[in-house]
Amino acid sequence: MEDNKIIVKSVKAAYEDQQYGYEDIAKEFGKEKLTKILINMVKTRYVDQEIDQLIKEGTPITQHSTYGQEGSQVVAASILEQEDYIVPNHRGWGWAIGKGLDLKKFFAEIMYKETGYCKGKGGPHLASKEHNLFLRVGIQGSYAGLAAGIGLSIQMRDTKDVCMCIFGDGSSNAGYIHEGMNIASANKLPILFFCENNQYALFTHCEKTTAVKDLGLRAIGYGMPGYIVDGMDAFAVMKVFSDSVHMARSGKGPILIETKTYRFSGHTEHDRFCYGGYRSKKEVDEWKKRDPIKFYIEKIKELHVLTEKEIIDIQDNIKLEIKEAVEYARSSKLPNRENFVTGAYLDL
Amino acid sequence: MGNNKEITFAEAIKIGIIEEMKKNQYVFLMGEDIHINVWSVTRGLLEEFGPKRVKCMPISENGFCAAAVGAAATGTKPIVELMYADFMLVAADAICNQAAKLRYMSGNQYNCPVTYRIAGSGMGAGAGAHHSQSLEALPMHFPGLKIVYPSSPYDAKGLIKSAINDEDPVLFFEHKLLYARKGIVPEDEYFIPIGKGEIKREGKDVTLVSYGHMLNVCMEISEEIYSEKGIDIEIYDPRSLRPFDYDTLYKSIEKTGKLIIVEEDTKIGGVGAEIAAKVAEDKIFLLETAIRRIASEEVPIPTGKYGHSFVSPDKKRIIEEIEQVC
Numbered sequence: 001m002e003d004n005k006i007i008v009k010s011v012k013a014a015y016e017d018q019q020y021g022y023e024d025i026a027k028e029f030g031k032e033k034l035t036k037i038l039i040n041m042v043k044t045r046y047v048d049q050e051i052d053q054l055i056k057e058g059t060p061i062t063q064h065s066t067y068g069q070e071g072s073q074v075v076a077a078s079i080l081e082q083e084d085y086i087v088p089n090h091r092g093w094g095w096a097i098g099k100g101l102d103l104k105k106f107f108a109e110i111m112y113k114e115t116g117y118c119k120g121k122g123g124p125h126l127a128s129k130e131h132n133l134f135l136r137v138g139i140q141g142s143y144a145g146l147a148a149g150i151g152l153s154i155q156m157r158d159t160k161d162v163c164m165c166i167f168g169d170g171s172s173n174a175g176y177i178h179e180g181m182n183i184a185s186a187n188k189l190p191i192l193f194f195c196e197n198n199q200y201a202l203f204t205h206c207e208k209t210t211a212v213k214d215l216g217l218r219a220i221g222y223g224m225p226g227y228i229v230d231g232m233d234a235f236a237v238m239k240v241f242s243d244s245v246h247m248a249r250s251g252k253g254p255i256l257i258e259t260k261t262y263r264f265s266g267h268t269e270h271d272r273f274c275y276g277g278y279r280s281k282k283e284v285d286e287w288k289k290r291d292p293i294k295f296y297i298e299k300i301k302e303l304h305v306l307t308e309k310e311i312i313d314i315q316d317n318i319k320l321e322i323k324e325a326v327e328y329a330r331s332s333k334l335p336n337r338e339n340f341v342t343g344a345y346l347d348l
Numbered sequence: 349m350g351n352n353k354e355i356t357f358a359e360a361i362k363i364g365i366i367e368e369m370k371k372n373q374y375v376f377l378m379g380e381d382i383h384i385n386v387w388s389v390t391r392g393l394l395e396e397f398g399p400k401r402v403k404c405m406p407i408s409e410n411g412f413c414a415a416a417v418g419a420a421a422t423g424t425k426p427i428v429e430l431m432y433a434d435f436m437l438v439a440a441d442a443i444c445n446q447a448a449k450l451r452y453m454s455g456n457q458y459n460c461p462v463t464y465r466i467a468g469s470g471m472g473a474g475a476g477a478h479h480s481q482s483l484e485a486l487p488m489h490f491p492g493l494k495i496v497y498p499s500s501p502y503d504a505k506g507l508i509k510s511a512i513n514d515e516d517p518v519l520f521f522e523h524k525l526l527y528a529r530k531g532i533v534p535e536d537e538y539f540i541p542i543g544k545g546e547i548k549r550e551g552k553d554v555t556l557v558s559y560g561h562m563l564n565v566c567m568e569i570s571e572e573i574y575s576e577k578g579i580d581i582e583i584y585d586p587r588s589l590r591p592f593d594y595d596t597l598y599k600s601i602e603k604t605g606k607l608i609i610v611e612e613d614t615k616i617g618g619v620g621a622e623i624a625a626k627v628a629e630d631k632i633f634l635l636e637t638a639i640r641r642i643a644s645e646e647v648p649i650p651t652g653k654y655g656h657s658f659v660s661p662d663k664k665r666i667i668e669e670i671e672q673v674c
Contacts, residue, residue, distance in 0.1 A: 085422070118455030129457040134421070137453075139445050145411045146446065149418025149426075156374060156400065156424050176441075179411025186406065344452045344491040346459065346515040348591075 013217050015228075025235045026303045029242075034305050035314070037234060040078045041070040041293050043318045044097045050322050051110070055269055061110050062124040066092030068264030071292025072196055072231030074098045076164065076259075079241045085154075085163040087147040088126070088136040091196065091263070095166060099131045103325035113332035120335040121343070132161070141174025143167050144193065148180040151189025151254070162190040162248040170201025172215050181254065185222045188253035192244050193224075195256065196231065198263040203271070203278045216258030224254050231259030232287075234296045262287040350536035358389050358527040360501035361465075364508035365390070365427060367537060369397055372425060375512060376401040378412055379429030379465075386431060387467050387527055409435045413442030413464065420462040420517070421450060427512060428462060433469035433483045433521070447517040448492030463511040464519045470561055470612050471644075471660050472525040476651030482613035482644075484521050484560075488590045488622065494542055495589040497521040499563040501531035503587055506540030514542060523561040545593035547600060551582035554606040554674050557597065557623055559585055562610050562661070569663050579674045589619055597623075598631050605636035606673055612660055615643040640673050642666055 026034060048065045055061055066073060069092055077086060077098025088095040096106060101117070109116025109126055117128045127135040134146060147165035154161050167177060172195050184191045195215045199206055212218070219226025225247070229240045237259060244255045264287065266274030275284055300306050306314075342348065355363070369375045377397075382390040383404055394402040405412040409430060416426040430436055436443065443464060451459045471480045487493050494516055498504040504522075511518035548563065549570050558566045563585050570581045582600050586592055601607055607627060609620035620641040627639065645659045 087418070116455070118453065118457065121455045122453050125453050127454040127457055129454070132422075134418070135450060135454050135458060137446060139441055142414055142441060142446060145414025145442060146418040148411065149415030149420070150422050151418075152378075152403065152415060152426075153419040153422040153424045156376060156419075176411060176414065179406070179408035180415070182406060183408065183411055183415055187403070343456055344448075345494075346451070 013220055020236070020239055022235055022299060023303060025239050026300075026305060029238060031305055034300055037075055037078050037238060038296060038300065038306070038311070039314055039318065040074045040094075040098050041234065041296060042315055043321075044070050044074045044092070044094050045293055046318055046322055047093055047097065047103070050326060052269065054111075054326070059111060063269050064091050064124070064267065065265045066094045068287065068292070069196060069198055069231065069261045070094060071234040071296065072237055072259040072261045073166065075234045075237040076194055076241045079238060079245055080162070080164060083132060083159070083161050084245075085132045085134060085150050085161060087134045087143045087150065087163065087165045089143060089166040089168055089171070089196070090136065090138075090140065091168055091198065096126060096128075096133065099128070099133050101128050101131060101133065103321055104328040107325045107329035108332045111329045112334060113329055114335040114339065115328070115332040119339055121340065140171035141167065141176035143171070144177045144180025146180075147191050147193075148183040148189060151184055151191045152187065154190055155187065160249050162192060162245055164192045164194055166194045166196060168201065169195065169197040169199060169206040169210065169215060173210060181222045181224070181256070184254040185224045188251065190248040190251070191254040192241070192248055193254060193256045195258045196261055197258050198261045200263055200267070200279070202267045203273060205279070214258065216256055219256035222256070224256055226256040226258070228258045228260065231261030232290045232292045232295060234292060235299060264288055350534055352532045352534050354530050355501055355533050356527065357501045357504050357522075357529045357531070358387060360505040360531070360533050361389050361508050361522070362393070363533070364505040365512070366393070366396070368509055368512040369393075369401065374424040375427065376403060376424060377427050377429070378403040378405050378416060380405055380407060380431050382429055387522070387524075389465075389467070389527075390429065409439040410442050413439035414446055416462045416464070417442060417446045417450060417460055420447075420460045421458045425512060426462050427465060429465045429467050431467055432479045433466045434478050434481050436466055436483055436486070443493070443517070443519070444487065444490045448490040451516065452492060459515050460517045461515050462517045463508070463514075464517065466519050466521045468524045469521050470523040470525065471649055471656045472561070472653070474651060474653035474656065477648035480649045482611070484589055485613055485618045485622070487519050488619065492516065493590065494518045495521065496542055496587060497559045497589055498587060499526070499560050499585055501529065501533050503540055503585075505533055506538050507542070507587065509537075510539045510542050513539070518542065521560065525561045529564070540587065543588045543591035543593055545584060545586040545588070545596045547582060547596065548585045549581065549583040551580035551604070553580045553604060554608055554670065555582050555584060555597070555600040555604045556608045556610060556670070557584045557586065558610040559587065559589070560612070562612050565663060566610055566666065569667055573667055573670060577671060579670060581670065592623070592626075594626060594630070597627070598634070601627065601631060601634045605634060607635060608640045608642065608670060608673055610642045610661060610666055612644055614646050615641055616646065618643055637673055640669055642669050
């Protein structure tokens with residue numbers, strides 16, 4: 001009576017480890033790219049520090065800092081070409097700096113000046129069309145819907161661009177993410193769904209709200225490849241993103257990448273509970289030992305990519321660039337009334 | 349000169365879409381079931397334009413309405429069908445938070461030339477509270493959106509073409525009882541500008557504002573009320589709800605001194621509320637009597653056609669109210 005047997009398929013996720021060597025990655029990327037990544041990581045750190053200083057002085061800026069996530073966000077954005085798109089998320093400025101935005105116009109915008117990218121109307125809701133950086137919208141998760149559309153547009157215009165859609169562990173639970181990932185996969189769109197898992201949505205650890213620990217696992221449900229990567233290790237991130245960009249560009253459809261990372265600071269500068277409140281000081285200090293920038297600098301010195309002297313020069317140049325950018329932003333004017341009460345439509 | 353042809357409202361929209369798709373290879377369709385299509389508007393377009401430009405979307409209204417924003421902002425022109433107006437509420441974030449605000453927030457770097465066809469609007473099919481609402485007042489509240497609501501095949505073709513060519517997001521409302529309605533439509537190309545209303549019937553006693561299906565109901569009763577009661581109604585079809593052509597309306601009120609607004613939506617916070625408030629603000633001195641709004645009862649829409657007549661303004665009620673004003 002074999003025919004009468006009921007067969008139920010049991011679905012289990014399969015993890016498969018891939019191994020890479022640092023030297024091989026360094027060789028693959030070369031000095032120029034590795035240096036670019038260092039510059040962008042350090043620049044992001046210094047920009048965050050500068051913003052914090054400006055806020056202390058009373059400058060009105062909304063800050064969701066990148067501290068701790070440079071190895072993830074900045075590196076991923078630095079892999080892209082100028083024509084590639086990013087739909088950025090709420091956390092950090094790594095996507096802006098990785099994409100090569102002009103720091104003068106960047107600071108001007110976050111300080112609401114008329115010389116900013118969005119003429120002072122966006123502030124932290126930053127966009128730069130010339131870099132194909134989409135607006136940093138304020139609704140969590142909407143990124144995936146928007147990115148799916150950019151993917152459709154790329155496919156229709158038949159270019160070889162890709163779109164990177166960034167979201168956190170928090171917004172990974174929004175219906176939008178599900179809808180966008182499904183549309184992207186069903187249409188084989190060139191999108192990198194990049195889930196930056198820093199473990200906290202505002203003050204809430206993802207364990208309290210999220211059924212699975214590894215968000216990259218969700219790729220299975222969308223029929224796309226998924227990767228889970230150490231977001232504190234820039235080498236791992238650059239390798240995974242570089243390979244994924246290549247895959248997406250060749251028309252194989254979207255990819256989900258989860259980076260495991262950590263938010264060193266609070267949600268915003270007003271967050272008084274980030275160090276001993278909703279998370280223990282011990283936990284924060286343990287993660288801080290894994291500073292992605294320190295780790296990266298050690299590695300590139302070890303691999304003889306750059307010397308101590310070259311690194312110090314890079315750091316000094318960035319400080320100078322930021323100083324000039326802030327001066328430019330400070331001396332720029334605030335927009336006039338006309339700027340704010342028009343511009344909802346082309347002609348109104 | 350080309351010929352005129354009698355076609356349905358659904359065919360008029362389809363012809364407008366085809367004309368624009370032929371002109372611009374980046375105009376494309378997306379929506380649920382648009383290959384077969386419940387309203388028949390996009391039926392056959394897959395065969396004509398191929399799957400790349402006629403994209404079937406999953407039941408993910410918010411997702412694909414947001415996708416349309418991303419696509420519109422990066423060099424293409426999507427025409428999105430929302431199968432029922434009610435589904436617009438599911439896609440409220442995509443339309444009201446994303447499409448409406450992209451140009452402004454980005455400081456004019458990005459814009460969003462998308463057309464949302466808010467199909468299957470209104471009562472009349474007995475489809476109940478989740479498939480029959482008149483939700484056109486809702487998006488009117490969001491600067492950045494344009495809203496059009498044609499009442500005839502002629503207006504539908506001219507307005508869909510203007511909507512597709514607009515550089516900002518346009519919501520194109522389609523009342524479900526209009527799809528089969530026939531009318532004369534020129535075969536030559538023409539556009540109806542967004543924000544331009546039209547006097548559909550000239551009269552001297554009272555100005556009646558209506559749009560969509562209700563406009564046609566009012567047109568039907570106007571002759572009856574004229575021959576039986578001697579009341580000569582001037583009927584104004586704004587065709588666009590945002591921007592709204594108040595100039596033409598004010599000229600009419602100047603002549604009649606009376607204003608009635610007939611809508612299928614509920615009264616509180618409705619389209620009529622906005623028109624009445626605006627007229628009262630700008631031109632109250634032109635009015636001889638109080639403004640009268642005729643709208644649906646303040647309840648969700650019952651399922652089944654039988655219940656509709658108790659909720660929606662019907663001919664009898666409209667006539668009674670007009671008599672009270674005149």
